[in-house]
Amino acid sequence: MDNKLEKIVQALQEKFKTQAEEFRGEAHVFAGAGQVVDVLTFLRDQQGFELLSAMTAVDYWPQVSPRFHVIYQLTSVANNLSLMVRVPVNGDQPEVPTMTGVYAAANWREREIWDMFGVRFTGHPDPRRILMPPDWEGHPLRKDYPLGYEEPQFTFNYEEIDLRKPYSKE
Amino acid sequence: MGIEQKLGNMGVVTTTLETVVNWSRTRAMWPMLFGLACCAIEMMAAQAPNYDMSRFGMELMRASPRQSDLMIVAGRVSRKMGPVLRRLYDQMPEPKWVLAMGDCASCGGVFNNYAIFQGVDEVVPVDVYVAGCPPRPEALIHGVVTLYEKVQAMKFKDLAKG
Numbered sequence: 001m002d003n004k005l006e007k008i009v010q011a012l013q014e015k016f017k018t019q020a021e022e023f024r025g026e027a028h029v030f031a032g033a034g035q036v037v038d039v040l041t042f043l044r045d046q047q048g049f050e051l052l053s054a055m056t057a058v059d060y061w062p063q064v065s066p067r068f069h070v071i072y073q074l075t076s077v078a079n080n081l082s083l084m085v086r087v088p089v090n091g092d093q094p095e096v097p098t099m100t101g102v103y104a105a106a107n108w109r110e111r112e113i114w115d116m117f118g119v120r121f122t123g124h125p126d127p128r129r130i131l132m133p134p135d136w137e138g139h140p141l142r143k144d145y146p147l148g149y150e151e152p153q154f155t156f157n158y159e160e161i162d163l164r165k166p167y168s169k170e
Numbered sequence: 171m172g173i174e175q176k177l178g179n180m181g182v183v184t185t186t187l188e189t190v191v192n193w194s195r196t197r198a199m200w201p202m203l204f205g206l207a208c209c210a211i212e213m214m215a216a217q218a219p220n221y222d223m224s225r226f227g228m229e230l231m232r233a234s235p236r237q238s239d240l241m242i243v244a245g246r247v248s249r250k251m252g253p254v255l256r257r258l259y260d261q262m263p264e265p266k267w268v269l270a271m272g273d274c275a276s277c278g279g280v281f282n283n284y285a286i287f288q289g290v291d292e293v294v295p296v297d298v299y300v301a302g303c304p305p306r307p308e309a310l311i312h313g314v315v316t317l318y319e320k321v322q323a324m325k326f327k328d329l330a331k332g
Contacts, residue, residue: 165292
């Protein structure tokens with residue numbers, strides 16, 4: 001790990017009691033959903049991470065519990081540093097406080113994570129779906145979401161499937 | 171072999187109104203731009219000078235559905251795109267035709283999942299399906315010529331039935 005980054009990770013451990021991991025020279029800091037706004041505000045204001053370069057989520061179901069990790073990838077352009085903050089959240093309707101007040105770029109990212117994973121961001125100014133149609137049910141990138149596989153038509157089962165296929169007649 | 175030969179060079183041809191109308195429809199059929207994925211590249215190639223769809227009356231692609239007769243659905247149609255596709259189809263004036271270009275538009279292709287229509291025929295009625303992933307420009311032109319054969323065989327009495 002980079003020397004400068006190690007200091008920042010240590011500062012986070014002292015101030016917020018966060019856990020940290022290192023993977024191939026990249027630091028992962030685990031924060032709780034309750035403290036993540038404070039953690040990122042601290043990183044932005046005190047440590048110079050002025051850019052939220054990526055925000056995403058991962059569903060580790062069924063291997064890992066808590067199943068969702070909401071991930072903030074922060075970049076410090078001034079110090080040439082990169083830091084990942086992970087927020088593990090559990091349950092069918094997980095909730096994380098919104099980051100739009102800290103990084104404006106989080107707005108659409110949070111909408112996307114809500115759309116794809118069903119992680120609700122409390123206090124989000126515009127919590128609509130962004131990729132799927134507005135009346136869609138479910139969150140497609142969850143591991144337990146059905147793929148919606150349709151049986152392909154071959155010569156032996158052509159007519160059987162043809163009967164129930166929803167054709168548009170006019 | 172008909173009356174033209176018996177009458178000689180009088181500049182007169184006899185035919186049926188149906189044939190003339192259908193012939194004229196096939197000679198100025200303007201397709202609508204509806205490139206959704208990689209098939210659109212082949213559609214552009216078919217339009218470009220090497221293959222030159224203008225030879226078949228497809229003089230220009232229209233960006234407006236109100237000026238087009240044929241919708242070439244080139245690419246996979248996502249469930250979110252479905253209402254848009256249907257709306258554009260509804261805006262096209264009669265008579266109108268739809269050509270499903272490529273495997274994705276015809277039957278979903280390799281995208282057998284929740285997000286993609288398994289065939290654009292679930293949204294709009296399709297006249298001609300062109301296979302291929304993506305189909306070569308020759309295949310698209312063959313599909314267009316096949317559609318012309320269908321149009322040439324149209325009967326007025328079938329149109330009246332609605």
